[in-house]
Amino acid sequence: MKKCLRCNKQATHHITEIKNGKTVALHLCDQCVGEYLNTVDVGGIPDDLEDPLSIGPIGSIASDSPVESTSEACPKCGMTYKLFRSQGRLGCPHDYQHFHDELIPLLESIHHGETQHVGKIPPKVSEESRKQYELIRLKNELKLAIEEEAYELAAELRDQIQSLNEESSSVEQD
Template structure:
């Protein structure tokens, strides 16, 4: 179904203006002519006199050429080491071939998951019996990250306190596991 311009209601909408204020998203769909008039009236953005599709295609081609010259593997050429599914094939089908794909495509999947779900890690409900253990693991992970940052900032006293807190939490975990 073709979306019509919300101003003239005659031509196909090819431009979407998105405004986000305090988490509320508002979109307006415009044809090229109405977008140009809208842009001139409100001086929001200049509309170039060239086709955006050509610009994007040229940009992608330039990036591919640069990657070839530098010996960098493009996303299209990345392949799962287990099932040999390429990232390009995943993009076409939307389905990963095996569990190793998650590892091999992690650099490409992480931003995708963040866009889709707002996070790249599961943070949903936790079974009650696992809640305490998982919270402790998360706390230790967070403290280890803080410890690294404190060491880099050369704040050794705070780092020592953080280290002690980590050891205390890990000690409690080890004692419970020993029972």
């Protein structure tokens, strides 16, 4: 879901403005769309406003609104942030670091404030892959338990890991 450009609430109105041959999409909540429409002539962005995405609260221009990135192209693949936004795909793994500052707000707006995927395992994953995922998760929890000196929990996790390993090795022997 898109967030409102003015207040970061959920955007419920999507306005496309065309100014000087450029198309600009504005995403606004119920309250801000009314304020926006009252500050401009219907069907037009104010002539003195160069960047419609920077429209902030009434009578001001917000500096923290999403604006087009001014970062340079990735030195590895040549991808620009503008090109990424138009294609929806990054060019190489280095782009995640190169465009980090631009990607974090984008991910937060898409994933309701989260930047890390916490979704489900795909339904058609093999049982072996599920066990591997569980094994990795348990090992990470074990490491954390040891760091926090939670030795009883660590012992339980160790036993679960051993049990999973034994299941895997007995399946391989069959």
